[in-house]
Amino acid sequence: MGPYNAETTAEEVALECQSIIANKTILVTGASAGGLGATFATIVAKYRPACIILATRDLAKAEATAKEIATAAPAVRTRCTELDLASMQQIRKAAEEINLLDEHIDVIVNNAGIMANLYTKTVDGIESQFGTNHIGHFLLTNLLLPKLLSRGQPIRIVNVSSNGFRFGPVRYEDTDFGDGKTYNRWAAYAQSKSANMLFSRALAQRFGKQGLVSASLHPGVIWTNISRSVATEDFAELGVLDRQLGYRSHWDHPFVAKSPSQGVATHIFAAFHPSLDSLDLNGSYLQDCGVVELEKIQSWARDPIDARLLWDLSEKMVSQKF
Template sequence: MSTTHYNAQTTADEVARDCQSSIAHKTILITGVSPGGLGAEFAKVIAAYSPSLIILATRDIRKAQETETEIKRIASPSVATRVLELDLSSQAQIRSAAKEVLAYEEHIDVLVNNAGVMAPPFMLFDDGVESQFAINHVGHFLFTNLIMSKLVAPGRTGRVVNVSSNGHQLGPVRFHDWNFDEGRNYDTWLAYGQAKTANMLFSVSLAEKLGDRGLVSVSVHPGTINTNLMRGDWDESFKSLVQWFKTLGYFRAGSSEFAWKSIAQGVATHVFAAFHDSVSSSENNGLYLQDCTVLKPEEVRSWARDPIEAEQLWRLTEDIVGERFDY
C-alpha cells in the first residue's frame, strides 16, 4: 500500500479503505471511547471494514455503550463489540480490567492507547501520581504490560499504538520531579508535555524489548482537533499554550497558529498506525507518526526518542506501579 498520497487533509475513511484487508478479522482494543472523541471516531470508521471484535475500554460504561450504539447504527449492525471497564486513574482497577482481558478467548491484534486528559488543574490520584502522567502514561503502561500475553504469542503478531501529541515539544520527562513537587511546581502544559513525551518513549521501549517477538509499537500525533479532551476555560488555556510555543521558539511573529484538523482527519493517523503495512517494517518500529507519515528522527525532539531516556522512564514507571516487566 502506497503512502505517497496521504497528507494532513487525509481522512480516516480514506486510510481505512486502503487498509481494509488488514482491518478485516482483527480484534482491536481501544481506550478512551467517549462519544465525540478520537477513540469513538476511530472505532466507528474501522467497524465498516469487518473486524472480528472491537473492545471499547473506558471508565464510564454508559458512554462506551453510547459509542457501541453509534457503531451499530452508523457503521455495521453486525459488528461484534464488547465494553470493558477501565479506569486509568486507579492501578487497582487497571489490574482488575487486565484480569478480565486475560480471560478473553481472543488474541488482541491491535491495542490503541487513546485515552487521555489535557491540561487540567493539578490533582493527585489515590496512587499518588499527577493526573496527566497517571492517565496518559502510567495507566496505559500498566495495562499494556499486564495484558502483554494477549498481544505477543507464538505465531501471532500484535500492534500497540500510543496516542501522543506535538505537545511533547513542551518538554521532557522530569525524572527528578515528575510529580511537580506535589503541585508546588505545577504547570498544566509542562505536565502535558511530560505525559506526551512519555507516550512516545513507551513505544520506543516496547519496540526495543518486544520487536523480535512480533510486537510493533508506534506513537502518533493526531493533530490539533476540537474534541472533548479539554476541560475548563479553553480560551485562557489555549492562550497559555500558544505562549509556551512562543517562549520555546516554535512560534515567532506571524506564525503563532496551529493547523486545525477535523476529527475525521485527526483519526486518519490512528488508522494508519494501527493497520498500514508500512508501519510493521522493523525500521519503523518505535517511531513517531504524524499526518499518516513516519517522521524522521531529526523531526522529533531528542528527549522523546532517546533510548536511554526510554529505559529510564520504563524503570521509573515500574517503581510507580510496583512491578517489574522484564522481557
C-alpha cells in the same frame, strides 16, 4: 498506498488498509461517544474487523459507542469494559476481565487521555496527567502483553501522543512537580506526551523481535472532550511557551483544526498500515499519516536511554517488573 497529508480522512486510510483490518480484534481506550476513540472505532468497524473492545471509565458511554457501531456494522462484535486509568487497582481488574475474554487482540490503541487540567493526583498519588496518560496505559498494556505475545502473531500497540511533547521532557526525579508547588499544566501535559512516545520506543526495543510493532502519534488539533478543562484563550499560553523555548516555526501560527475523521486518520495508519512493519520504523512517531523524521523530534522524546529510564521508573511506580 497514499500519499497522505493533513487533510487525509480516516475513511481513505481504512479503505486502503481494509484487507489488514478484516478479522482483526482491536482494543481502544477512551471510546466515549464524541471522542477520537469512538470515531476511530466506528469508522474501523465498517471494514469488517472481528471484534472491537471498548475500554472506558464510564461504561454507559462505551455502550453508547457500541450501539453506534452496531448501527454502522451489525456483524462486528463489541465488548465493553470499565477502565479507570487513574486507578491501578481498577486497571488490574480491567486487564483481568479482558484477558478472560475469548478474544485474540491484534491491536491496542491507547487513546484515552486528559489535557492541561489543574493540579490533581490519581488515587495512587501520581500527578494526574502523567498517571492517566502514561502510567495507566503502561500498566494496562503490560498486563495484556503476555497473552498477546504467547500467540506468536503480529501485534500493534498505538500510543496517542501530541506535538505538545515539545514543551518538556519526563522529569524522572520529580514527576509530580514538587507535590504541585512548581506545577505547570502544559509542562505536565508535555511530560505525559513525551512519555507516550518513549513508551512506544521501549516497546519496540523490548518486543520488536517477537512481532510487536509500536508507534506514537500526534492526531492534530481536534476540538473534542479532552479540551474541556482548557478555555480557548488559555491556548495562548502555548504561543508564549513557544517563544520562551525558541520554537520559531510555531510562532504566530493559528491552530488549524482537523475534522474528527481527519484526526483519527493517523490512528488508523498507525494501527494497520503495512509500511510500519519495517524494523527501521518500529517505535516511530507519526503525524499526518506519516513518520516524523528523528531530526525533527526533541531528543528527550526519542532517545533509547530515556526510553529505558522511563520503563524503569514506570515499573517502580506500578510496583511490578515486566
